[in-house]
Each structure stands twice: as C-alpha cells, then as structure tokens.
Amino acid sequence: MATRFEPVGALRGTLRPPPDKSISHRAALIAAMGEGETTIEGYLDAADTRSTLAAIQTLGASVSGGDPGTGAGQGAVKRELRIRGVGMRGPQEAGIDVGNAGTLLRLLPGWLAGQETGAWTLDGDASIRRRPVDRIVEPLREMGAELSCREGRLPPLEVSGSPLRGITYEMPIASAQVKSCLLFAGLLAEGETKVIEPLSSRDHSERMLAAAGAEIQRDGQAVAVQPVGRLEIDRIVVPADFSSAAFFIVAALLVEGSDVGIDDVGLNPTRTGLIDVLKRMGAQIEVEPGGEEGGEPIGTLVARSSKLRGTEVGGAEVPLAIDELPLVALAACFAEGTTTIRDAAELRRKESDRIETVATALNALGGKVETTADGMAIEGTGGLRGGSVNAAGDHRIAMLGAVAGLASKEGVEVHGMDAAAVSYPGFEADLAALLGGGTGTS
Numbered sequence: 322m323a324t325r326f327e328p329v330g331a332l333r334g335t336l337r338p339p340p341d342k343s344i345s346h347r348a349a350l351i352a353a354m355g356e357g358e359t360t361i362e363g364y365l366d367a368a369d370t371r372s373t374l375a376a377i378q379t380l381g382a383s384v385s386g387g388d389p390g391t392g393a394g395q396g397a398v399k400r401e402l403r404i405r406g407v408g409m410r411g412p413q414e415a416g417i418d419v420g421n422a423g424t425l426l427r428l429l430p431g432w433l434a435g436q437e438t439g440a441w442t443l444d445g446d447a448s449i450r451r452r453p454v455d456r457i458v459e460p461l462r463e464m465g466a467e468l469s470c471r472e473g474r475l476p477p478l479e480v481s482g483s484p485l486r487g488i489t490y491e492m493p494i495a496s497a498q499v500k501s502c503l504l505f506a507g508l509l510a511e512g513e514t515k516v517i518e519p520l521s522s523r524d525h526s527e528r529m530l531a532a533a534g535a536e537i538q539r540d541g542q543a544v545a546v547q548p549v550g551r552l553e554i555d556r557i558v559v560p561a562d563f564s565s566a567a568f569f570i571v572a573a574l575l576v577e578g579s580d581v582g583i584d585d586v587g588l589n590p591t592r593t594g595l596i597d598v599l600k601r602m603g604a605q606i607e608v609e610p611g612g613e614e615g616g617e618p619i620g621t622l623v624a625r626s627s628k629l630r631g632t633e634v635g636g637a638e639v640p641l642a643i644d645e646l647p648l649v650a651l652a653a654c655f656a657e658g659t660t661t662i663r664d665a666a667e668l669r670r671k672e673s674d675r676i677e678t679v680a681t682a683l684n685a686l687g688g689k690v691e692t693t694a695d696g697m698a699i700e701g702t703g704g705l706r707g708g709s710v711n712a713a714g715d716h717r718i719a720m721l722g723a724v725a726g727l728a729s730k731e732g733v734e735v736h737g738m739d740a741a742a743v744s745y746p747g748f749e750a751d752l753a754a755l756l757g758g759g760t761g762t763s
Contacts, residue, residue: 324738326726331578332755338565340365346424348557353377355406355552363559364402368743372420380412419445431502434466435509436482444477457502460490487512495640501526507546515545522640523591558615560587564644568720571648573624575728583622594641602629631658647679653699654688662696673715682710707731716743
C-alpha cells in the first residue's frame, strides 16, 4: 500500500518533534543497570524504543507508567516512565528480541558480556539480521568477552558472561554505538577502558553515565571509564529529537513560502552537524538556545524557504550528521551546482544501505545522484519531478520520500510509509498540522 504526498504551497507553524530516540534507548538501558527506580520524562514510544523496554523487562527490570498522550502526533510521547533496575550484575539469562533496533543490538552486549555468569542470544527481524555486529564483537573479544555470531559478523549474536579487562581501543571508524558498547563493558571490566575515536561522535552515553555516578574522563578524541559497582540516577529528561526535526527543517527550506519553528529540540553539538552543512548551502536557519534539559542543550529552530547551492561534506562533519545525510542529498537535488558527500561508508550499515537506497529513491524522482564507495555526488537540478519511492523498511527513507513529495512538481508515492513508526509514529499527523499552519506536538 502506498501513501501519496502532493506538492504544497507552504509549511507554516510550530511543532515539538517526538523525544530523542538515541537518548531514549540509552536512558532505558542505564536505568536497567541502575539501583532503585529511575523516572524517565519524555521516553519515545516507537517501535525501536519499545524493543528496548521489552528487552530490559526480559532481563528482570520492571517498567511502569508512561501512558501515551492524545492529539496530533501525541502517541509518540510517554511521560513519567518508571524503571526499576536490576543492578550492574543482575540481568537474568534470556533470549532478547531486538526487533529492528540497531542501537539496542550494539549497546546491550557490552553490559551482558561482563557478567560473571549467564548466556544471552540477541536476534531480531529480517533487516536486523543483515546488520553487522563485528565492530563490537572484535573489541569486546579483546576485553575477554565470549561472543559468537552468524558468519562471524551477523546476528543472531550469542553472548556468554565472562571476566573482562580494560583496554585502549582505537576505533577505525567513528561510531557512537560501538563507543557506547565498550563504555558499558568497561563499567564491569578490570582496570580502565579507553576508547579513542578518529572523529567525534554523539556523546549521550558519556553524559548519562556520568550523571549516574560513573567516572568518565574525556581528553580530546579519547573517552575513558573506570569500573563501577553501582549506577544510580533518579531522573532523566529526554529532549525532542533533532533527527526527527531535520525532516521539517529541510521541508521548510525546499517548499517556497515556508516558515517553520521547532521547539524544545536537542541541540547537542555532536548531533547538529546538519545545521552547519545547510547554512553553508545558503539555508535560512535560526538557532535560539534554550538552556538544558536532562544535561542536554535544547532550544528552538526556525527554518524558512531558501535558495541553496552545492557543497562538500566529509571528514569530521560526517559523524555529526550521519543520520541526516540522506536529507543533505535531498536538499542537494534542489541546489545550484554539485554536492559531494564522502567519508560516509557508515551509511551502508544502517537499516538499509542508505547510500544505495537514497540514490535509488532520488534518481527515481528525477534526481541525478551517483554513488561512491563511501558517499555520493548529487548534481543539483533545481528540483525533483516526483514519482514513487520504496522505503525498503527504512524509517528515514520513508520520511525522506514524504518530504520529497511536498517539494516535487508532481508528488511522490511512498511504498512502506509505515516504516516511519520505528522512530516517529506521529510523523504524518505533525506534517498535516504544518500544512494547515497549525501546531504539532509529538
């Protein structure tokens, strides 16, 4: 079944996107490792984050509260979720269904691998079985972990608890998921665990672990953790998700006459590289800082329709905008000149191979995109004709197709729009609110 998105006159109004998916995953996992009860305000209620709640319950943690709200897009909010943890060494043996949650697949083994005893199997849907885990398996084995996986790199992933030793690990590719996994393992290891990144990646885990009582030290591109007997954090507040906001930012830039405000969005500098890229392309984006929420900087973004020009994206910018690079490619189709994205091989390890799926989708709509091993080159044509997009089970491709439809000449049919529920169940409702000049509150 396809969902059609027609060209529109303008998007106007304000919205608060759903809670941050990355932070929600980490909040639930760290609460489960903790002692006592943790209240999480604004936990994302979406398919991926429900998988994380189900996983920690299977491991013995209790979860209560969090009744969804009502109204346009409001089903994406869970308020006052309460989690009673099992402690650092309390997870029960179990089989874990991670669903389609790659973050859960890659973070949870760090905690389980350092248990004194026990065995766990992590598996998921057909998509997750194509997502490699070798980048966590190899360093965890260096720490003494016992793990096995299909063909040496694919789920199911089997984890047996064993004593771990701290190591210094230089990551070949910047990845917040791999870094977080090793920091979780380091909490249970003997001696210091240090992770050195080639480029900075999102730092939500470090912030939250420090708030929970872990000894975290940062030095340039290195972050180190000491073993800890217990974690305890009373309250975690989850800001609105910048990655979800990004779809409306780009839609506002591309649809003539648009003026969109995004409220209470997370502005962690390790997540907002898209803003710098778009401004370099000529985007009219205003950033209004609004203090902190749960240790994370927040604020308001205002985006207005803009004439864009091509740019180059690579190096240190890539991990700061990794989830938003498909939107850079979309914006580049409407820009003057050529845009080049490089150093982004990580995109091939997402829910889909996002280099290929983005290029296929945009070319099907009239774009001119050529792929490379680690990125793509987009020749700006001033717009897109329209047509049909297959989301390929990838939530970000589904929402990209919707935004493309609004800005296209003829409209876009998105096949598999239901994939958006992985991160943004209220996406279409919030989009409708902006098309009516109203307010969306996910």
